[in-house]
Amino acid sequence: MKKTTLLMTILSVLAFGTAGYSAVTATAVNGYAAYITPGGAWNVMYAGVTIPEGTLVSTGMFSSVDFNIDGHDMTVEQLTTIKIYKSLVTGEETESSVGLSYGSVTAKINKIGAVKTKFNITTPVATSSVRGTKERISNGPIRGMSAQALSGRLSLHNSRGVRTSVAGRSFFSLTGGSARPEPLLAGERGNSLTKVTPDGMTSEEQQAGQIYSDVIGNSESPVDIVDQLTGGTARVNVNLVWP
């Protein structure tokens, strides 16, 4: 019986690959940062330090730490605390999970051949998951969680039914008290090509109208004059940039 169990175990390991903990190594420390392992005390973080799962990492003011996690790059920015929840690697798959307690992290998730990559950054509000992209995630009690895909596309979801993705200029923002995130393009509000005032004039046309009001009849706006000069048609090139 024991021989059968041993044989089954060996076959399982061979079939599914050898799952193991992979290295989370600090590659650079700017300023000061510290880490605490489960049940341990705070230690100062230096470049070259390798930390195990369950480790809490915290950075000070004007400080940051760069990590290499399974071949991916992550920067823990100033006044930030993270926890390494999971860092597993097999020959075919890597899975990393980082909890962002507060602060900001930037992660660059590299495509490593045919290796299936799962890289999650979790806050109390939502989880982001990425592959082959670069992202910046922030979390705090006032602004909640915000996420931006610096390149590629980023997926976000939580247990309350939020499931979305961001790319380009779209920006994810969700506070703990809200059921739904802010509109993804809320940051683009007000960034119009030109601001139009009443009478269909731009602010420049309105200024011209005030300067040359003596020349232009009261019933005519600069737009009317332009209409007369060009026969009422004009060619306008509009460059629409979608996020």
Add this chain to the structure above:
Amino acid sequence: MKKILALFFVLCASALAAQDIAFVNDLAKKETATFGDAAKLFVVAAGGQSQGFEADAQFLESKGIIKASGYAEGDRLRKGTLALMIANHMKLGDSLMFALIGTRRYAVTACVAAEIMIPGGGEWDILSGSELIETIRVMAEKSGGAK
């Protein structure tokens, strides 16, 4: 001998850094931040090193950040007080009302205009430790400090 001294100083600096980190982590768990907490964080933001409340208060006064003698270390931290410190530190004089009157109310308005604080609430709001940390972090990012 020189090597031993250098090692000693490195160890001292490391111990101080670990203490600061432990302070920030403890602060993040506090439901109510105090003026002393804000002073300690602000001294570092202003380029100094925290050396106890009395020294921190003197440092902040000398930098024109706040008349710290008007506050006790254990005073609960109000949003207006923090806004006043930030507005003075970052010289947010672009806000006309803050430049003219310089009160906590208009300091909050100036901080909202500078996108360091978000709209809503007032100068009397009491801040938690994690709210203080987030606000200081955003201020440091806006003022060009390393991320």
